[in-house]
Amino acid sequence: MTKIIVTLGPATSTEDDLRKIKDKGVDFVRINMSHSSIDDLKRYIAMAKKVGIPFIIDTEGSQVRTGELETPTIDLEEGDEVKIFASAIVGTKTQFNLKPVHVVPQLEIGDLIHVDFDSVTLRVTDISTLSQGYICTKAITGGTLGKNKATNVDRISTRPITLPPLSEKDMQSIKVGLDEGIGMIAASFMRSGKSVDFVRSATQNTMQVISKVECVEALENLNDILAKSDYVLIDRGDLSREIPLEKIPFTQKIILHRARKYSTPVFVATNLLETMITNKKPTRAEIHDVLNTIVDGAHGLTLAAETAIGKHPMECINMLNNLIDHARLAVDVEEFSDKEDKFVQTLEDKNYLFDFEVSSALIAPHGGKLVNRMAKEVPTPEYLEHLPKVQLDENRQRDVEQIAIGTYSPLEGFMGSTDFHSSLDRMRLANGLPWTLPIWLDVAEEVAHSLPVGSDVGLTNDENEVVAILHLEEKYTFEKEDMAQKMYATLDMEHPGVRMVMNLHPIMLGGKITLLKRRPAEFKEYELTPRQSRKLFDGKGWAKVVAFHTRNVPHRGHEFLQLDAMRRANCDGLFVHPVVGKKKPGD
Incomplete structure (x- = not known):
């Protein structure tokens, strides 16, 4: 039988309310500690114990x-x-x-x-x-x-904000729970199995842990969290701050499917009967959502604002009971769940949880994948100290950053020989994708000789600080005259591009990179990474965008071009993209 957790609040704050809630067969009650005080917690626990309905301690968590x-x-x-x-x-x-x-x-x-x-x-x-x-x-x-x-x-980088699993207020809540003999705790923003261990230890191993899955890090460490938790709770509201809203239904299916493998029961929360906060009846979409959630195999459902601050808390509980009964009568959940295994496995095979472009209305990134080669964790100083080093000039420092943040997608590093020559010969990568200029890293012969293929190489800035790591896959030679002719259609040494090519070192290094630190820049505050830009477009509801790439301040002629392009292509928005970089003499 599907369980029900009810969130108490101003709309359900009396002993009579709790007696009605118990009479309706509700299994557990809680309060939202992000909006409640320790005194509130003590008062609600006392009422729940008096009425005889199990209480769940709630935490604020690392939010x-x-x-x-x-x-x-x-x-x-x-x-x-x-x-x-x-x-x-x-x-x-x-x-x-x-x-x-x-x-x-x-x-x-x-x-x-x-x-x-x-x-x-x-x-x-x-x-x-x-x-x-x-x-x-x-x-x-x-x-x-x-x-x-x-x-x-x-974040401009991919490193997460470091937050403790429990706040000071959470520790006070746990102490109250321990004093009152509370048997369950719903821990917010569990980001890893270690977070679950931390909460279990804080409760002195006396409470069952319901780990809330509500952030990307929880999805990344989902198996570990499932293995170490007594229950998990999918908070679809907070989770939808971090992943596209349209991904919530299938993500829910994947979590429920994986949880069955670990025999970990799953509660689902947020927006179940949201319209009943003000209306006496839910929408058809809400009914459909609740029934599908039950059929997907949810162990329980959590009412939040509907019963905490809503106008019709008891009617909400009645409706949820009705939908649970309807689902139980209509469908054998276990049998239905087995039929979904193939569908969920298809989602898993496509890396659905972490492919944030799959649901976007925007055109796919160049090559179909937005590259991210930024390190989540910086290696130890001892490791970096012992790496062989290659110093990057200013342009290569820019290149390594643009590779890492996805500007050069689908490139994940400096080009190997095949892509290098393909871009020169036919302005395409070896796989046929349009690419007009090579992206290279040149070094002197003696430097190349000291770097074995398959090794990691520290890439340093002007201060000899390792800012990136090259995972060396290839070393190769090239013809300077051939490169200059194909890039600039001339060998005239008066051409600055030709002079630049002729001054290159003779050996190229190819391989993926990992960026450890972004370079400082005068206009950093105005930069947006491709990922950030796409997220802003999605947030504005744009599906088709005109981009205006300029190195000059836009004037009235530019404005006409922008507006006319938006009209002709039926676009939703305009992205003005100024070039910022090294100036030529006289600029």
């Missing part, structure tokens, strides 16, 4: 949230400059804080901060003020800023 504001909401417009403080303040239109406090020092120039759903997006523009307690941001999309709202950080 980034906005702080207090002087008004319930603040409207921000595109271009507004906002300071974000590391310590608690009362926020205004020009400043607010993020919590927990150790989040802000981890932010980098170029990080995008998305507040709540369909709301404000801020870009970090300056972190030099951190010594004064804040960083500077600018709104790149306007919207409403609310207090205590969940926040998703889209």
Whole structure:
């Protein structure tokens, strides 16, 4: 029988409410500790124990949230400059804080901060003020800023924000639970099996752990989390901040399917009967969603805002019971689940969980895949110290970064001989994909001789700091005259491109790269990675975009071209993409 968890709140705050809830067969109750105090927790536990309905401790977990504001909401417009403080303040239109406090020092120039759903997006523009307690941001999309709202950080690098599994308030909640003999804890934002172990240890191994799957890191470590948890709970609301909304249904199927292999029961939460917060009846889409979730094999369902703050909490529970009974009468869940195995396996084979382009309405990235060659973890200094080194000039430093962030997709490193010569001979990669210029790394003969194929090579900047690692796959020679002729159709040494080619070292290195550190740049605050750009387009609901690539300030003629292109191609938006880089003399 499908279980029900009910979230208590202002709409279900009395002992009579809990008696009605128990009478309707609800299995567990909880409160949302992100919006409740420790005193609230004690009061609700006391009522639940008196009524005789099992209570689940809820944690805030490792989530980034906005702080207090002087008004319930603040409207921000595109271009507004906002300071974000590391310590608690009362926020205004020009400043607010993020919590927990150790989040802000981890932010980098170029990080995008998305507040709540369909709301404000801020870009970090300056972190030099951190010594004064804040960083500077600018709104790149306007919207409403609310207090205590969940926040998703889209990092310029791929390194996650480091957060503890439990907050200080969570530890207080656990102590209350231990004192009251509570047997279950729902742990928010479990990111790995180690997080589950940490929570289990904090409860002194006395509580069953329900691990909430609500972030990409949880998906990356899903098997470990499933193996170490007593239950998992799919929080579809928070998860949809990090993956495209349209991926939630199939992602849910994959999680349920994997959980069956580990015999780990799964609860599903968020937006089950959302319209019943205000209406007495759900939508047909909500009924369809709930029935499909049950048929997919969910162990239980969680009502959240519907029963915490909704106008019709008891009717919600009645409706959910009705749908559970209907599903049980109509379908043998186990038999149906077996028939879905092939479908889910197809999704797994396509790496559906981590292919974030699969659901995008935008054209696929060049080559069909948006490359990401940025390291999630930096190797130890000892490892980097013992690597053979190759120093990069300014242009190669730019190239290695553009490869890593996906600008040069589908390239994952410096070209090998086959792609190098193919791009020169026919302006295509060896696989036939259009590619007009080679991307190379040239070294002197004595340097090449010291680098064995199959080894890792440290790529250094002007300060001899290892900024990337080349996974060396190939060393090869090339003809300078042939390269210059095919690139520039001349061998005239007055041509700067020809002079550049003739001054190259004689050996090329090919292989994938891993970027450890992005290069500093004067205009870093204005940069967007391809991934960030595509996410912003998706967030705006754009499917077709005109891009205007320019090295000059747009004038009225450019404006006409942009608007005319949008009209002719029936586009949804315009992306102005200025060239920023090394100037020629006289520019």
